[in-house]
Amino acid sequence: MTTGTKDDTNSDSLLSREHSFASVTDKIASIVLARRLKRGWIVGLLISFALTMLLFLSVAWLFAKGVGIWGIAIPVAWGFAIVNFVWWVGIGHAGTLISAILLLLKQEWRTSINRFAEAMTLFAVACAALFPLLHLGRPQFFYWMAPYPSTMGVWPQFRSPLIWDFFAVGTYATASLLFWYVGLIPDLATLRDRSKRRFPQVAYGILAMGWRGSARHWRRYQDAYLLLAALATPLVVSVHSVVSFDFATGIVPGWHSTVFPPYFVAGAIYSGFAMVLTIAIPLRAAYGLRDFITDRHLDNMAKVMLASGLIVAYGYLTETFTAWYSGHESEWFSVVNRATGPYAFLFWLLIACNIVIPQLLWFANVRRNVYALFALSLVINLGMWLERFIIVVVSLHKDFLPSSWDIYVPTFWDWSTFIGTIGLFTALMFLFIRLLPVISIFEMREMVEESHGESS
């Protein structure tokens, strides 16, 4: 854009040059320190809270009655719980990718989105972790998955994917929480210093762990943050690979495939970036953060989404090819059944949502149009959810034995639990927006330094 006007250059840079250290800090900290609650925030939190109550109700009913309240029955014993688990874990991956990998690759545009993307990761993992526990049947014994000196005298079954999941998700949640919290410390100190009332001063003060911003603090901080980034990086790949083993180690046609780990990881990043966009676009509109989360950020995220979406498409293709090339009757049948069986409608909707419609992202006009991007992000979220539904339900409902074939229909409680976790997720997100800085203040100040450095 060589002949661009002033507006064009502004929208193309990551941070407007008009911003100074103080204005950046003011702008972001004021969201948290403002006394008044925005009406939109109150309404949003109330709706989310109501849905969270629906989740609690569903879980209480589940504990009272057992997993029979869901639509699961042999041969489809996994149903919504596993669909939602994989979907939520996948969504979390974008946060870790943005915060760890893009940091190590020195991609500056991550700065203004990493904080809330990490929060999204944490909340998504929290929602995800609920489902396998609820699906256990005897959720009160979930701790049997942990290796502790139990009176049973045996270790957990380390050959079971359930245990792998436990460790993968547990490590992921711990590492993400640590990374997020360490990243927050300098900003918590800023909030401590800027708040006028006693309670926030003490609360942020405790959380800031005595951060004074001395040179020595910063030095150690940088080392710790880089180390954590390096530790979190393999998790981007490993967690969803392990989740894919839940399927790939099984012999069910449509699951037993070596392409699963990479294709699950690509799908995770795909859905994760879609969710980041779903959150970022309303967030920046509601709080006037267009200076920080610029159109170029959205553009970059759209490109990542397009790339990972193409890998996912390639995964579908490979899966189909392998099924045909295997010459295995059941494998090929599962492919045909997906495309023409009782759930064919969902399969073609999935192809539309995940492969066909996102091709619009090739066009710069679409990537720069927030409405189109927002709509596309929702479409991809839906598509990725459908993908997990197809993998879990459609593979299971017609397996090797025609005598046991059946149709899976989700019940009210399946839906209420799923929608309830969406409520929990958004409720946590609303609280996060109000209580913690959604954008990393100190990293934005670094950006100011750099953008001023460039101009001088």
Add this chain to the structure above:
Amino acid sequence: MPQIFHPSMNTISRATIFGAVFILAVLIWLMMTIVRSPYVSGVGVIRSQPVPFSHEHHVAEAGIDCRYCHTSVEQSSFAGIPPTQTCMNCHSQLWTESPMLEPVRASYQKDKPLVWNRVHDLPDFAYFYHNIHVERGVACTTCHGQLAEMPLTWKTSTLYMEWCLECHRDPEKRIGPLAAVFASAGVPSPIISFEPHADWKNARCALLTNCSVCHH
């Protein structure tokens, strides 16, 4: 800007970080200890019974064999609780006026069995067979303790899975000669004069820790 925290907060916060780790470790240790304590496992706890039956008196003083009352121990999974008739074999002649034995006589006359409280109660998902254990040389006293010294009955083993596995993983240490299985004084442990049963030396011994051996 005034200080928000008192300088002592430095020490307190350091102590809290250490304390969190310490408390967590202690908490886990505490739970593991409590679950193995008699309070939970019931080891050494006397359960009330309709009649204060003394194994000490009947085994050590009267010299009655275990199998006189627990008749099915060699043939069945269940060792057997004697019917009132077994008691009355002797007590129709001995201590016929004893007030302590009144419930026994009442049970006999009304033909209503005595309701004993189980001391050794395994969960229903674990299948235990007395016959195979007795046949392989596990003495009664190995699991049930020195009943000949118990005026009232309590259990001496937790019956926890780790306790079962202790022997199933390494049976040789607890197997005695077949002749000593019903010895009331019990077999000295460890047993030096152990002569392995033909089966112990073959592969079946390794199968003892299979899940399905006890959880069919």
